[in-house]
Amino acid sequence: MASDPLYSGMTAAEIDRQYNFRKLVPEHPAYFARWQAESEAVRARLNGRYDIPTGPHPRQRADVFPAGLFPAGDGAPVLVFIHGGYWRALSKDLHSFIAAPYVERGVAVVLLGYGLCPEVTMDELCGHAQAGLDWVIANAAGFGGDPRRVVVSGHSAGGHLTAKLVSENRDRVAGGIPISGLYDLEPMLGFEVNEQLRLDPDSARRLSPIHAVPAPAPLLMPALGGLETDAMHRQQADYALAWAAQGNAVREIVEPGADHFSVVDRFAEPGSLLFEAALAMLKES
Secondary structure (H helix, E strand, O other), X not given: OXXXXXXXXXXXXHHHHHHOHHHHOOOHHHHHHHHHHHHHHHHHHOOOEEEEEOOOOOOOEEEEEOOOOOOOOOOEEEEEEEOOOOOOOOXXXXXXXXXXXXXXXXXXXXXXXXXXXXXXXXXXXXXXXXXXXXXXXXXXXXXOEEEEEEXXXXXXXXXXXXXXXXXXXXXXXXXXXXXXXXXXXXXXXXXXXXXXXXXXXXXXXXXXXXXXXXXXXXXXXXXXXXXXXXXXXXXHHXXXXXXXXXXXXXXXXXXXXXXXXXXXXXXXXOOOHHHHHHHHHHHHO
């Protein structure tokens, strides 16, 4: 009998154990419910601009939260955030809570939406992310931001998109903060999500940021929770090494005690390692 196929050295069963984040964190629905409630409260409180079209697809929309006070005559740094959901779920609306602590510290925040698989292909989805970044850079001055001080961030699938955008726009962005990102997509070939993603070996390699590291490139700060799986720690370590091997600046962040979902909370938690490092990057951009 033929042995099971291997993807990045793992069988499909091992991939499920390493990458099925909802199974690994069974309390994830509580995170989503809290994020939704907190995000609704933030949208009611902050002076944001919501659901601005960044492309023709109905999910190509941006929410903009202009910065709080910043020095007169200076454009604010801009934090772009791209949501996760394995490229097939969730939305920007769940993540407005991230904006509040940054806005209060003089950072403009833009949340980007994109079409989801299988309605769109992975190539189209990546194109939506690129169109969103193009919109941010073109319109930053209109909401008090500095288009030269754009830092891209995102979680999980959004971490993958963050890495791609920084690589492909290295002269246009000031840095990147991919959180719990997937930088090598080969394991997705053996995972159930590929029923929606429809990756094949060629597209999985072509769309994997680890195989397209540019040089020179801006500072990259990949982050993940200390409680995440061995495979996720390998994803981050391997990508950081690939980034540094090209002579680029990289700073890895591991949030102690955080899992795949609570690390998003840390990103919006003043005083956490991740928040303070992100704020420093933005202020120095």
